[in-house]
Amino acid sequence: MRTSIATVCLSGTLVDKLHAITDAGFDDVEIFEPDLIAAPQSPEEIRALCERLGLGIALYQPFRDAEGVVEHEFARVLQRAEAKFQLMDRLGVDTMLVCSNVATATIDDDDVSADQLARLAERADAHGKRIAFEALAWGRYIDDYRRAWSIVERADHPALGVCLDSFHILSLGHDPAAIERIPGDKIFFVQLADAPILSMDVLSWSRHHRLFPGEGGFDLPAFVAHALRAGYAGPLSLEVFNDVFRQTDPARTALHAARSLTVLQDALDVGRLASDSDRHSDSSSEPLELDQVELKAPDTDEVAALLERIGFAPRGRHVSKSAWLYAAGEARLVLNEHNVSIAEPRIAGFGLRYAEPHGAASRAERLGARRAHRRVLSGEADLPAILSPDGTEILLSGPDSGIRWPEEFTGGRGAPDPGILGIDHINLTEPVADIEEAVLFYSTALGLTRESAAELAGPTGLVRSQVLRSRAGGVRLALNVVPPLSEQRPAARRHAQHVAIACVDLPSLLTRARARGLRTVPVSENYYDDLAARLDLPDEELVRLRSAGLLYDRDEAGEYLHCYTETVGTVFFELVERRDGYDGFGAANTPVRLTAQHAAA
Numbered sequence: 198m199r200t201s202i203a204t205v206c207l208s209g210t211l212v213d214k215l216h217a218i219t220d221a222g223f224d225d226v227e228i229f230e231p232d233l234i235a236a237p238q239s240p241e242e243i244r245a246l247c248e249r250l251g252l253g254i255a256l257y258q259p260f261r262d263a264e265g266v267v268e269h270e271f272a273r274v275l276q277r278a279e280a281k282f283q284l285m286d287r288l289g290v291d292t293m294l295v296c297s298n299v300a301t302a303t304i305d306d307d308d309v310s311a312d313q314l315a316r317l318a319e320r321a322d323a324h325g326k327r328i329a330f331e332a333l334a335w336g337r338y339i340d341d342y343r344r345a346w347s348i349v350e351r352a353d354h355p356a357l358g359v360c361l362d363s364f365h366i367l368s369l370g371h372d373p374a375a376i377e378r379i380p381g382d383k384i385f386f387v388q389l390a391d392a393p394i395l396s397m398d399v400l401s402w403s404r405h406h407r408l409f410p411g412e413g414g415f416d417l418p419a420f421v422a423h424a425l426r427a428g429y430a431g432p433l434s435l436e437v438f439n440d441v442f443r444q445t446d447p448a449r450t451a452l453h454a455a456r457s458l459t460v461l462q463d464a465l466d467v468g469r470l471a472s473d474s475d476r477h478s479d480s481s482s483e484p485l486e487l488d489q490v491e492l493k494a495p496d497t498d499e500v501a502a503l504l505e506r507i508g509f510a511p512r513g514r515h516v517s518k519s520a521w522l523y524a525a526g527e528a529r530l531v532l533n534e535h536n537v538s539i540a541e542p543r544i545a546g547f548g549l550r551y552a553e554p555h556g557a558a559s560r561a562e563r564l565g566a567r568r569a570h571r572r573v574l575s576g577e578a579d580l581p582a583i584l585s586p587d588g589t590e591i592l593l594s595g596p597d598s599g600i601r602w603p604e605e606f607t608g609g610r611g612a613p614d615p616g617i618l619g620i621d622h623i624n625l626t627e628p629v630a631d632i633e634e635a636v637l638f639y640s641t642a643l644g645l646t647r648e649s650a651a652e653l654a655g656p657t658g659l660v661r662s663q664v665l666r667s668r669a670g671g672v673r674l675a676l677n678v679v680p681p682l683s684e685q686r687p688a689a690r691r692h693a694q695h696v697a698i699a700c701v702d703l704p705s706l707l708t709r710a711r712a713r714g715l716r717t718v719p720v721s722e723n724y725y726d727d728l729a730a731r732l733d734l735p736d737e738e739l740v741r742l743r744s745a746g747l748l749y750d751r752d753e754a755g756e757y758l759h760c761y762t763e764t765v766g767t768v769f770f771e772l773v774e775r776r777d778g779y780d781g782f783g784a785a786n787t788p789v790r791l792t793a794q795h796a797a798a
């Protein structure tokens with residue numbers, strides 16, 4: 198199928214947008230009228246540019262408030278339309294989107310709307326143009342695609358069809374199954390947008406919060422499948438009104454958009470295969486384990502000292518690079534000073550183990566991931582590495598390739614604390630502008646499953662937190678969104694990232710670690726008073742938690758004890774003990790940490 202995107206999805210001038218859309222590989226574009234009106238180029242120049250770029254103009258939109266009006270007003274509608282048909286001739290586009298009347302409609306009568314649309318279509322036809330009628334979710338009378346179709350059917354004009362926009366249909370909870378009752382050749386256009394499930398007025402929801410397919414709560418593959426079963430053969434076109442995407446770099450956003458369509462098309466293919474031969478989606482695309490984390494800094498001494506206080510032991514220095522491996526239990530952390538351009542320690546990468554790392558890397562690349570140059574720590578094995586959109590390096594290892602690379606580090610000393618088991622999870626931060634792209638990347642290119650997002654109260658407002666994990670449970674990744682106005686704050690307040698270390702008998706480990714000089718984020722007395730009020734914990738347990746300075750959470754399955762270390766650069770560590778299958782992240786305790794870190798930074 199042809200792919201398309203509306204210019205309204207991107208930032209910049211019309212010319213910027215057309216270049217970005219072409220470079221991202223789209224076949225077609227919807228020109229959003231305000232973009233054209235504001236452009237200094239003539240319609241002929243825009244047409245010539247699109248021809249030169251090999252980009253088809255699939256739709257001109259929107260034309261508003263056309264039907265349901267009294268007769269003398271309709272005469273004005275036809276005059277307005279006439280001018281637009283001439284403009285469309287100059288642009289070389291043959292389909293115009295007409296959306297249902299939101300402002301000037303005074304007549305709630307399908308016969309009147311059908312008659313007026315038929316007359317509009319008659320004029321369009323005279324210019325060799327077509328009208329695609331779209332029910333806006335906030336249309337004055339027509340807000341349901343089924344009603345829009347019945348009006349189009351009644352009008353019965355060959356130059357009149359419907360435009361189906363997933364947002365308007367799914368936001369109102371309308372069943373998309375009736376799309377299959379519309380003949381495919383009367384579906385003139387399909388627009389796709391996802392959105393987070395929010396309870397707010399539908400106009401604001403649509404204008405500010407639409408997302409690319411796969412990023413929100415709508416079932417876009419099912420929606421598109423209905424249109425395809427109806428026989429729709431036109432382009433799949435993204436129409437995403439989003440305040441953030443309209444501010445970000447258009448080239449990057451267009452790539453992000455294209456990736457979402459690739460994922461959607463894959464989901465449609467899998468659906469088709471599944472119904473044909475009952476095949477299940479491929480679980481080999483999921484990572485098995487998070488097998489190491491790499492921290493980079495111009496000078497890693499401070500992080501190294503912190504790790505030793507926690508209970509890690511140096512396993513050695515890399516044979517040829519300024520990099521050190523710290524290990525304990527199954528946990529492996531690489532401290533890398535090689536080719537470092539950043540000023541402060543940060544999480545630069547991590548390793549995921551897959552059943553087939555090369556297959557996983559090709560899949561990620563197809564979904565837009567860039568290949569990373571060989572990682573410093575993998576001189577020997579043939580391990581692929583990719584980059585997340587923000588440049589985090591992800592090393593993909595196989596079932597046994599993880600065993601050899603630590604041998605490149607020699608000259609270790611000491612023994613790790615036996616209380617450390619491995620890496621429990623990592624928590625990265627993303628600017629508001631990048632979070633959707635990051636979530637799409639981790640959930641598709643890396644094969645993780647997105648869980649519902651939470652909003653956690655911090656000293657500078659709500660922090661959105663998005664958990665991604667492997668279904669089998671071996672990999673857990675949390676992404677926290679940096680509050681948008683925090684850019685001027687010290688780095689540690691803006692984007693402290695952390696690695697959570699899984700421990701056994703955390704209270705005893707903490708006693709030993711404190712004897713080695715470890716300091717943890719202080720926990721207020723008020724916190725323990727609240728714990729006592731909230732959870733029916735035995736007094737002795739409360740005393741133990743309080744004296745150890747531990748945070749506590751529990752779910753239906755079990756309990757979670759945890760604490761946070763001091764921050765070095767933009768990195769800190771969390772020490773966690775999961776008891777009896779506790780499956781969360783102690784999210785309820787995040788405000789305590791954020792506030793303490795805010796005060797300390």
Ligand SMILES: O=C(O)c1ccc(O)c(O)c1
Nearest residue numbers: 259296331362403404436
């Ligand atoms: O928000 C709007 O006005 C608007 C305009 C055109 C569309 O196709 C649409 O879905 C919404």
Ligand SMILES: [Mg+2]
Nearest residue numbers: 331362388436
């Ligand atoms: Mg639309």
